[in-house]
Amino acid sequence: MNEVQKLLLDGEIPVNCYIVERNNECYIVDPGYQKVRIQNYIVEKGYQVKGILLTHGHIDHIEALDCFPVPVYIHEIEHDILVNNYNNGFSFFGKEPTYSFDSLNINLINENTILPLGDEYISVIHTPGHTIGSVCYQIGHDLYTGDTLFEGSVGKWDRPSGDLNTLRQSVLKLVNSQPDYMLIHPGHGRSSSIGIEKQINPFYREWNYQKTNN
Ligand SMILES: [Zn+2]
Numbered sequence: 001m002n003e004v005q006k007l008l009l010d011g012e013i014p015v016n017c018y019i020v021e022r023n024n025e026c027y028i029v030d031p032g033y034q035k036v037r038i039q040n041y042i043v044e045k046g047y048q049v050k051g052i053l054l055t056h057g058h059i060d061h062i063e064a065l066d067c068f069p070v071p072v073y074i075h076e077i078e079h080d081i082l083v084n085n086y087n088n089g090f091s092f093f094g095k096e097p098t099y100s101f102d103s104l105n106i107n108l109i110n111e112n113t114i115l116p117l118g119d120e121y122i123s124v125i126h127t128p129g130h131t132i133g134s135v136c137y138q139i140g141h142d143l144y145t146g147d148t149l150f151e152g153s154v155g156k157w158d159r160p161s162g163d164l165n166t167l168r169q170s171v172l173k174l175v176n177s178q179p180d181y182m183l184i185h186p187g188h189g190r191s192s193s194i195g196i197e198k199q200i201n202p203f204y205r206e207w208n209y210q211k212t213n214n
Helices: 035-045 076-082 164-177 194-200 202-212
Strands: 005-009 015-022 025-029 048-053 072-075 106-109 114-117 120-126 135-139 142-146 183-186
Touching (some): 015 035, 015 114, 025 035, 048 114, 164 202
Parallel strands (some): 025 048, 048 072, 142 183
Antiparallel strands (some): 015 025, 120 135, 135 142
């Protein structure tokens, strides 16, 4: 069993940054804030960083996106959210990125993308709704769910390209297609599991009830 490595990063909206590591290689999921803290963590561990995985393009997940000069992976239809300071939320907080998006090595991905890590693979699940190109990343028994699925809740749908009906479909697809033992590691808050969310998540329960009784 691989240990889940999480940095709770401090910023306007505290966010979970995950270091997904196998055989001393790693991807960084959602480097939200505190660039130096992320850099120090990686250097101390001695990991080789293969890339940065974004669950979506919002400011609280990307402000330290230049922490390492490595490929950045984001869903192909999320690119316009990422690089636009209205869509990504920078202007909402009256800020600007400290880096230029043009200087980043941005790689567009979709559900066909497979990213090797050690002797395992990371796969991509497209879960639109919080934003149009939100994704979850899966490796082994771990799901990194971004702002799609939280412990006991779901992401907001009031930001650009957010849509409640789409979010509902994504949450139902995700929870109903994954085994109960899968662990979920959200962008905010504590980890949980698919089985627990089936029992306690009021959004999932209400939406699943509506779906099966209509
Ligand atoms: Zn978000």
